[in-house]
Amino acid sequence: MTLTRGQKRGVAGACILALILISIGVMASLFASNYQLRLVYSTFVNLIVVLGLQVFMGNSRLTNLSHSAFMGIGAYAAAICVTPVAMKQIALPDAPWGLNAFALDPITSALLALVITGVIAFLVGIFIVRMTGTGATIATLAVLVIVHSIFLYRTDIFKGNQAFFGIPQVFSLTSIVILAVVVVFISRGFRESAWGVMLRASADDETGAAAMGVNVTRLRLIAWVLSSLIIACAGISYAFFLGTISARPFYFNHVFLTLAMLIFGGMRTVTGAVLGTFAISFGLEVVRWLETGPVVVGIDLPEVLGLSGVMLGLVIVLTMAMRPVGVMGDREIEELFIRKR
């Protein structure tokens, strides 16, 4: 199989990003405290979500606000499959359909969770991809709210706002770094594939692309399902690391956090997704520290709770106003090294 120029560059770019991710992982495992390790782990989980989001939003340029719901579906599906029967009898005593009477190994559970998320994403996607602009955005918002309501009120299956506990903690920092590297290659691979290029063409000019024989709805659906599967991976690795999940983390706060990451870094490129995730994660930690009212060079700063939420809003607004394409714009990382002739 021969690669196009774009695909060769894609391989180079993905390798550079993979090196960066692996270095961050190695540094963290050498020097980080337990608390910092958890932060780095959650940053990698968010990175996978943002990469998944990039696959759909970056190539089709439709806005998705339901991604955290699909992360939740992946997390809950895997959690319900993998948790030992004894634990589930306590956690979900009233579960229907014998959900508390079986337990699978982590790999089968993860695969089953991916199949379940994929089927749901496909069914939802059939409607979403036929809409454009604001209509599509509002429809994804509705999906988020519907899924969240089901998590909250079917307490016999999901335990609602209470913690779903007892999930075997089979993931480590190493596993999430490997997963993130694989996802970087998948998302860059999709961007440079024939499907990715045609989808980006349809984002530039939908009618023009249709006249070239590009089947826009089919390509959007492919990107939507792939995106949801990647995001489900993030959900599964979240559950497999923490050992306990609840409905709260899969809602608005997480939607806007990951959206701010993608918008800031630049949604059109995989590099932008990686840059945005690490920049915002780091920035948030600084802001959280400022929130507590620390003493900086002899000045006792006041306590400002809620500053991190304000910062996320500011990042979205300022990026949209001053550089709508995000920091990276249309440039992938390898283009910073290969100078134009």
Place this chain on the structure above:
Amino acid sequence: MLDIQNLQVFHGPIEAVHGISLSVASGQCVALLGPNGAGKTSTISAICGIAQASGTIAFEGTDLAKVSVEDRIGRGIAVSPEGRRIFSNLSVEANLRIGGGIRSDRENIQADIDKWFDTFPILGERRSQPGGTLSGGEQQMLAIARALMSRPKILLLDEPSLGLAPRIVAQVFQMIAQLRSEGMTILLVEQNARQALDISDYGYLLNNGRIQAQGTSAELGGSKDMMAKLTGLV
């Protein structure tokens, strides 16, 4: 090769073309002339399958009514659309690749891309640049090359001279004449009647969604009132 009977084209509730008939024989270059709003682009859109239409469009004897856009391209219909519609954020090379998107012979696609970069060295120099950075004339060349990437049997050219400087227009027409001499079948939509007829075998004059006149290029070119009809004064 292409035979259109009683074609009506609709944009929502508005009927833009009111039952026209025209045909293009293999190896011919046929000009479809007319002023703004005559229904030329609507006709092209209907042939491509991206506009709502009634009547029959037959290509090589097959009715295209139930044939999808992709399959029409697969059967050999390609278009260089009005306003060129270059994908401005994609590289020049990716634009060409999309033109060949329906082909399955992947190894030959790169060879065809390289052939076009040889034909138009300026495109080759800018292969990695976004298509939107090209000049109007370069974009038109790219649009025609992109259409030819699907190795069509008939090429639909929608106003290739639109918005270009006279010197560039001459180059574009020279390229079309070259394609025709190589045996390509062409349906050329133009407002630039004189130059279009110079390189065509046959012409149709369209106005207000109806065919007002037709004939060989010599007949139409000699017709005194044609220019008046073209400008909508009749």
